[in-house]
Structure formats: structure tokens, C-alpha cells
Amino acid sequence: MRTRHRIAGIGLLLFFCAVVTPSGWAQKSAWRQATDSELSALLPARAPVEKEHIETEMRTANGITDGRGHFIAGVVLITAGYSADGKYSHYLVVQAPIRIGGVTLTPGEYVFGWQKDGEALSLHFHEALSGKLIGNAEAHKMTGTSRVESLRIWPPSDKAQIQIGRFALPYELTDEK
Numbered sequence: 001m002r003t004r005h006r007i008a009g010i011g012l013l014l015f016f017c018a019v020v021t022p023s024g025w026a027q028k029s030a031w032r033q034a035t036d037s038e039l040s041a042l043l044p045a046r047a048p049v050e051k052e053h054i055e056t057e058m059r060t061a062n063g064i065t066d067g068r069g070h071f072i073a074g075v076v077l078i079t080a081g082y083s084a085d086g087k088y089s090h091y092l093v094v095q096a097p098i099r100i101g102g103v104t105l106t107p108g109e110y111v112f113g114w115q116k117d118g119e120a121l122s123l124h125f126h127e128a129l130s131g132k133l134i135g136n137a138e139a140h141k142m143t144g145t146s147r148v149e150s151l152r153i154w155p156p157s158d159k160a161q162i163q164i165g166r167f168a169l170p171y172e173l174t175d176e177k
Contacts, residue, residue: 031155031173034063034073043075047091049111050131054082056091060150063093070095076150077111088113090151090164091128100125100162101137101169110134114164121167139167 034042039061046053055078063073074092088111095107101123109128114121121139126132142163152163153171161168 030068031064031066031157033155034065034071036061038065038071039063039073039075042071042073042093043091047075047077047111047128048109049077049088049091049128050083052082054079054088054091057150062149062151062153064153064155066096072096072098072153074151074153088126092125097174098171099174100171101139103135103137104174105134114139121164123164123169137169139164139169141166142168 040058042063043056043058043061044053045056045058047056056075057078058075060076061073062075063071065071065073072092072094074090077088077091079088090112092105092110092112094105094110097107098105103125105125110125111128112123112125114123116122117138119141123137123139125134125137127134139162146163146166148166149163150165154161154163156171156173159168160172161170
């Protein structure tokens with residue numbers, strides 16, 4: 001009788017591991033590319049940047065979602081004629097903690113700009129409303145063949161990188177709040 005209970009217990013444990021564990025893995029890697037309609041509902045036509053509301057180029061909008069209401073998405077800013085001209089180029093909405101090229105961003109709204117620095121892009125991240133510098137990161141030329149993109153945030157299961165033009169920098173989702 002004891003052997004039967006032990007075998008049943010082991011069978012139940014194996015069944016539990018086979019059914020429950022993969023669903024836990026799926027939740028962790030469930031980030032996917034956001035749809036155009038999700039992006040247009042999330043990103044503003046005029047982004048609040050410091051004391052201005054700068055127009056965005058919605059056809060460049062890109063981002064990812066976990067399918068549970070959290071997004072990491074961005075769009076190119078049309079900065080001509082604004083005081084931010086040259087300082088910022090992209091608007092970014094972060095709804096899950098993320099580390100981009102060593103810069104940690106908590107949920108919030110950010111802007112970033114870049115300068116070419118030899119064979120790399122030097123990026124600087126700022127809080128959108130205050131303009132406060134959060135940190136700097138470096139994007140490097142992508143290897144292989146990839147389309148040139150104004151902005152592309154790859155899902156973590158694909159490449160875990162943010163692409164700007166022919167350059168990319170790695171990111172990781174974090175548990176930091």
C-alpha cells in the first residue's frame with residue numbers, strides 16, 4: 001500500500017511540474033510586439049516634454065507589451081521649432097522596470113536623444129516632464145542584415161534590444177521598482 005501511495009505522489013508531483021511550471025515560464029517571456037492600435041491608444045500625438053507638448057511621428061511608434069497592461073513603447077519626436085531641438089529625439093513610455101544599456105528606468109515617461117560618437121551612438125535619457133538627466137548609454141552598429149528603423153523595441157524573447165537606425169543597445173526587464 002505504501003508503494004502505491006508513493007508512486008501516486010510521485011505521479012502527482014510530475015503532473016504538477018509538467019502543467020504548472022511551463023505556464024510560469026510562459027508568463028515571464030510573454031512579452032510581444034505591441035499592435036498599432038495599442039500604440040496609438042498609449043502614445044500621445046503631442047508628448048509632454050518639459051514645458052512643451054512636442055508632436056510625435058506616430059508612424060514610427062514601436063513597442064512591446066506583456067499582454068497584461070504593461071508596455072514599453074516609444075515614438076520619434078518632431079522637434080523642429082521647439083526648444084528641445086537636438087536635445088531629444090524620442091519619447092518613451094515605460095510601464096515595467098527596465099535597464100537599457102546600464103540605465104535603469106522605473107515606470108514613467110522619458111525622452112532621449114543621441115549623438116554619433118565614432119562607431120557608436122551616445123544616448124542620454126531624461127525624465128520627460130522635468131528634463132532631469134537619468135543616465136547615458138551607448139548603442140553599437142548592428143551586425144548582420146537588419147532593416148534600418150527609426151525606433152524598434154524587440155521583444156525580450158527575440159533580441160532584447162532597442163534599435164535606432166542601424167544601431168542597437170541591449171535591455172533587460174528588471175524587478176526594481
